[in-house]
Amino acid sequence: MNPPGIDAETRVDTYMNYIFDSLGLSVREEWRADVTHYFMLSARMAKVLEAYPLDMTEDLAPVFCP
């Protein structure tokens, strides 16, 4: 559960900090607004995708063939 008083923007910012740190990426403060904008665009695309639920029993994932 998120602590009270933390808004969505702060949560995205915290998430970005964790990911960028773990990947060794150094992201300047002035880039963050556009990065956030593009991330939110991807999030909207993910919502569009999830609006068409696939049958989870169906094997649609790419299959590795040795």
Add this chain to the structure above:
Amino acid sequence: MKTENDAFPQAQEIAQRVRSGEWCAAEVVQDTLRHIHARNGEINAFTCITEARALREAEAVDQKVARGEDPGPLAGVPFAVKNLFDLQGEITLAGSKINQKDAPAVADATAVRRLTAAGAVMVGALNMGEYAYDFTGENIHYGPSRNPHDLSRMTGGSSGGSGAAVAGGMVPIALGSDTNGSIRVPSSLCGIFGLKPTYGRLPRAGAFPFCPSLDHVGPLARSVADLALAYDAMQGADAADPVCADRATDLVSGSLADGVASLKIAIAAGYFMQQATPAAEQALARVAAALNVTDLVEIPGTAQARAAAYLITNAESSSLHLDRLRHHAADYDPDVRDRMLAGTLLPASWNIQAQRFRRWYRAEVLKVFARYDLLLAPATPMSAPAIGQRYMELDGEQMMVRPHLGLYTQPLSFIGLPVVVVPVASAGAMPIGVQIIAAPWQEARILKAARELELHGFTSPIPAH
């Protein structure tokens, strides 16, 4: 060399005249180089002109003709390539500043090598959106490529220099790459023909990758015959590209005139009819009328297909660029860098769901192609926006130009379908393209339909300047 009507000659005519000895390849190439030097300042299509190489290759073609040897089906035809293709001895920029520090390529990309083996003459490398993550043709490092129909307007991208060089008559054939629409968007905005073949049909070895599970290469030209000549010359398996299919070549140049009477064609409805401007709607209607097409067919899940393509592109490209982002983030075009940084944040579940949807969507589309041979759809929602334009309004909604100009192309490359863009010109207006789409490996069908439309007047005249 000019033809009788003073138009810049197309590849088919150059090859015929050079092969017969009527024209000299060296003179064709010298004319081409003069034209490139004269026009490139305003169009900004070329980032590198390989003059010495071009003259050397043209001389070799002329020597073959003099010796009575076959100089190849593209003898003496000048061509240029998006600067993500390796050219021996040149640095492969891929539209970036970062790659300027790379060593020169030790060999040509396979596609370049095959065109050269067919007698074509390499004249240079072309401007592009940085690392191909672009639909506009703009580039912060090298400047925007400019649309020959109106220099204040975009070429479309990311193969912007390829579109501009062909539309401006600088070369009859150019190569581009298409991950989500990067051949088809500039073909539409520049008013030329462009072919994105089936995924795996043409070899990508030596082409700087963007999103390997979606990357294609293909030609742009001002006539269907030229498109087919280039396409035929590049076909064939290539062990250097694991995606390139081990299939027999399916040469199309000899069957372009077969017509489309036996083909069942429909207009892609639903998603492909939303968000189009009147220019795109009218272009589609004119093409449909010329082919006597009235059937409408809706492919379910196309908005989701586009979303899935967007997510896969974002995730895959940022993974490919992770090390560059660690060490050179400040040297990227900010629009590219910020999208790629955003891509590093994507949860794995989004990417996996997108891949699962890919297989589902492919199955749905193949059901449609069991009923129809070809589908028609707009190539872009609008004609060329102004250079620097950040937003466009579609169906009353403001959206960014750069990620959205390919909203009709993206769902089709997502499942690797072959598509040709046919130019639609209107007096006093910018050109715009229409996509002709077929089932996988059916390039011959789309090119026959494109040829039929060309005979109906859907051509690509060079704009006066």
